[in-house]
Amino acid sequence: MADERLIVALDFHKLADVKNLVKDLGDSVVFYKVGMELFYSVGAEVVDWLKSQNKKIFLDLKLHDIPNTVAGGLCSLMKLGADILNVHAAGGFTMMKTAAEALREESAKMEIAKPKLIAITILTSINQAEWYGAQNISEQVVSFAKIAQDAGLDGVVASPQEAKLIRENCGEKFLIVTPGIRPAGSDINDQSRISTPAAAIKNGANYLVVGRPIRAADNPKLATEKILAEISEV
DSSP: OOOTTEEEEOOOSOHHHHHHHHHHHGGGOOEEEEEHHHHHHHTTHHHHHHHHTTOEEEEEEEEOSOHHHHHHHHHHHHTTTOSEEEEEGGGOHHHHHHHHHHHHHHHHHHTOOOOEEEEEOSOTTOOGGGOOSSSOHHHHHHHHHHHHHHTTOSEEEOOTTTHHHHHHHHOTTSEEEEOOBOOTTOOOTTOSSOBOHHHHHHTTOSEEEEOHHHHTSSSHHHHHHHHHHHHHTO
């Protein structure tokens, strides 16, 4: 059975590859992430197709610009029908607040459901050794999360290693989306701050984003079922 806490990342260049994986996974997955690699290759067509398959969509385009530009961009993307949109928390409080208010106003005007808006904290590929900030990574992630919450956003994207601290500081209703999920035995690839599915859920994550451990598996559906089984045990 599908578990909406699992979001499968569709890191492809071609719509045909997307269709093959989605059809292979069938009813076991309901939520998919469309990132820059795919969206810049095929555009809104992939969102339309996923919606035609009754799938939910996290449109992961990581907007980061001046407040009005980000707000306008998000309102345009909202019309595609994605369930989650995101911005970079490093864009600052005003940018995030302007974006959140614009989405609320535009969705009300159009009489459509407002997508969740979340903020990227610090990419999971970055480790402490290469982090250049004045605070350590975990402190900066929590700081970004609190600013995003104050700005009216629904949640953040953060590594599973910071999920517990975010939950403690931002409460139970704040969404935490965690990439960097690696089941036991999986390759780390270019990720640094990682966790198993069960540990991420225990630490307070609402959604787990999984890409290569499913996409590159010899049997993607079996890999998915193993992850779902681990999630269900928490």
